[in-house]
Amino acid sequence: MSFTSITRLFGVGLTPGKLRGLQRISHTNGTLTMVALDQNSSMINMMKDALKKKGQDREPTFDEIVDAKMSLCRSFGAEGSAVLIDAYYGVANFIATGAIGRNSGLLVRVEKSGGPKNSVDAPITELEPGLSVAKIKRLGADAVKLLAPFEPDEFDSAEKQYAFVEKIYAECKANDILLLLEPVSFPFKQNGQKEDKKSKTYLDRKARAVIEGARILSGLCDVFKSEFPGTLGHESDSKLQENLHALNEASKTPWVLLSAGVDFPDYKKQVEMAMKAGASGVLGGRAFWKEYFTFATKEESQKFATTEGANRVKQIQEIVMSQGKPWFAKYGLTAKCFETFRATEGWHFRYGGLEDAVAKAATKAGEVY
Numbered sequence: 001m002s003f004t005s006i007t008r009l010f011g012v013g014l015t016p017g018k019l020r021g022l023q024r025i026s027h028t029n030g031t032l033t034m035v036a037l038d039q040n041s042s043m044i045n046m047m048k049d050a051l052k053k054k055g056q057d058r059e060p061t062f063d064e065i066v067d068a069k070m071s072l073c074r075s076f077g078a079e080g081s082a083v084l085i086d087a088y089y090g091v092a093n094f095i096a097t098g099a100i101g102r103n104s105g106l107l108v109r110v111e112k113s114g115g116p117k118n119s120v121d122a123p124i125t126e127l128e129p130g131l132s133v134a135k136i137k138r139l140g141a142d143a144v145k146l147l148a149p150f151e152p153d154e155f156d157s158a159e160k161q162y163a164f165v166e167k168i169y170a171e172c173k174a175n176d177i178l179l180l181l182e183p184v185s186f187p188f189k190q191n192g193q194k195e196d197k198k199s200k201t202y203l204d205r206k207a208r209a210v211i212e213g214a215r216i217l218s219g220l221c222d223v224f225k226s227e228f229p230g231t232l233g234h235e236s237d238s239k240l241q242e243n244l245h246a247l248n249e250a251s252k253t254p255w256v257l258l259s260a261g262v263d264f265p266d267y268k269k270q271v272e273m274a275m276k277a278g279a280s281g282v283l284g285g286r287a288f289w290k291e292y293f294t295f296a297t298k299e300e301s302q303k304f305a306t307t308e309g310a311n312r313v314k315q316i317q318e319i320v321m322s323q324g325k326p327w328f329a330k331y332g333l334t335a336k337c338f339e340t341f342r343a344t345e346g347w348h349f350r351y352g353g354l355e356d357a358v359a360k361a362a363t364k365a366g367e368v369y
Contacts, residue, residue, distance in 0.1 A: 003342040012331045016351070017176025018222055022327055024142040025082035025105030025178070030326025030335065032223075032256055032281030033080035033317040034105070037069050038145065039285055040086055040113035042261070046293040054296075065089050070099040072289050075305035078104055079313040084145055084283060085109070087131050091139055107143040107180060108136045110168065120189040122157035123149045125164050133171040143178035144168070145225070150183035152212045153205065157188075162217070169220040176352060180283070181221035182258065185209040203234050207243045214250040223327070224255040225283050228270045237273075244277035254280040254327035259287035264312050271316055275323035280330070282320060288312045 009019060026032045047060040047068065060068075066089050073094060077083040082105030085091050091108050094100040110133060115126040125148045136144050146168050148161045165181060172179040187195030187202045195202045210229040218224040229243040247255070257274040259267045259282070267287035274282075289309050295301045328334070 001340060004337070004340045006341050006343045006347070009341060013173075013222065014331070015173075015176050018178050021105075021142040021178030022222070025107065026281070026327060027081045027321055029321060030280070030328050031320045031324035032082065032254075032283070032327065033313065033320045034082040034084060034107065034256065034281065034283040035073075035077055035080045035288060035313060036084045036258075036283055036285030037072055037077070037090065037289075038084045038086040038107075038109040040065075040088065042286065043068070043293075046290065050293045062089065066093050068292070070094065070097060071302060072292060072305055072309070073099045075302070076288070076310035076313045077101070079310055080317060081105055081281075082107055082142070084285075086113070087128055087136070087139075088113075091141070095140070105142045106140070107145045108139060108141040109145045109147070110136060111147050118156055120154060120156070121194070122151065122154045122188045123186060124157060124160055125149070133168060133175055133177065137175045137177045141177070143180050143223070144172055145180045145182065146221075147182045147184065148217075149186045150213045150217060151185055151188060151209055152216065153209070154188050165217055165220050172222075178223065179221045180223040180225055180256075181217060182225040182283075183213040183217050184227050184258075184260075185213070203231055206230060207235070207240075211243065211246050211250050214247055214255070218251040218253050218255070222253055223280075224251045224253050225258050226251070226255050226279075227258055227260060228274070232266055232269065241273055241277065244274055244279075248278035251330075254325075254330045256281045256283050258282075259284035261286040261290060263287065268315060268319070271319050272323070275319060275325075278325045280327045281324050282316055284316065288316075 025034060044060060044065065047064065051058060051060065069085065069090055070093060073083055078101045083100050084107040085094055086109045100106060110128060110131060112126045112128045116124050118124060133144055146165065148165050150158060150161050152158055169179055185206050187197055187199060189195070190201065207230040210227050214224060214226060226247060229247045230240045257271055257279055264287050267284060271282055289305065292301050292305055292309065295304060
């Protein structure tokens with residue numbers, strides 16, 4: 001057998017830590033079915049509505065939120081290839097209790113839920129207080145997830161978001177941990193007019209924003225988590241498929257499709273279309289589990305999660321594994337290629353030269369690495 005230098009991998013950013021992360025969060029065929037349970041604000045709002053219907057006008061407690069997340073994870077988290085959770089409620093509890101199985105990949109969200117906005121209502125991403133890329137690495141996570149809302153036409157936030165993404169990507173490189181980036185589009189004020197997600201101006205530009213976001217930002221991550229580039233019913237299916245192919249061409253890294261809280265039948269259709277265009281899988285959340293909070297009792301909620309919720313993940317996984325493009329194909333690699341890679345003696349002396357500089361800089365800034 002002839003061998004290939006690991007510099008072939010290093011040349012596309014697949015250093016040992018990042019490559020191991022991809023192996024951990026993907027199926028054996030290189031596709032990805034990941035379940036998102038990192039939502040805080042949206043989940044809390046769902047729980048508040050459920051409590052109000054029971055005559056309890058209050059916020060859910062910390063323990064109630066933790067229990068809900070762990071219940072969902074235990075019910076169907078192991079059906080996919082990986083689970084995404086937050087640090088505030090999730091990661092320590094998930095690991096300590098075994099709610100996330102030993103064979104499931106682990107992604108941890110690094111951004112604060114519900115950060116500030118600028119003068120035109122554009123969100124500006126901030127770190128989760130008390131969290132860092134280095135801490136996520138030390139937790140044993142396989143990947144860092146960063147949500148960075150991004151609108152190319154809103155210059156103020158676009159520049160700030162780009163700089164923040166660049167910073168987090170550099171920290172992930174220094175810590176040799178995978179970065180999964182999620183730059184979602186959003187409504188904002190234009191010419192004094194306020195938009196929402198049903199505004200024609202927003203719907204008309206959404207596809208372009210998603211595709212341009214991939215073109216601008218996908219080189220600053222290892223896996224690109226994309227919105228569906230358009231809206232079912234607003235554009236024709238043929239136009240949406242054309243948009244998906246454009247997204248695939250624009251993304252410099254493997255990409256997966258998020259669910260954005262759409263109803264499951266719509267998400268299933270979106271996933272089928274995305275796989276045809278070259279997506280490597282999904283990272284879906286509310287489309288799998290949002291009805292969990294609508295039932296009157298915990299027993300009914302649990303039954304939904306273990307039956308319908310689990311079945312939804314299985315359905316999507318079947319589509320992903322049979323039709324998705326393996327992540328390594330984005331780099332012109334095959335599964336067989338990996339058998340041929342070899343490192344030379346002493347490679348570890350040349351590996352990882354950035355972490356000391358990053359650690360020193362972080363310490364000066366007041367963060368203990």
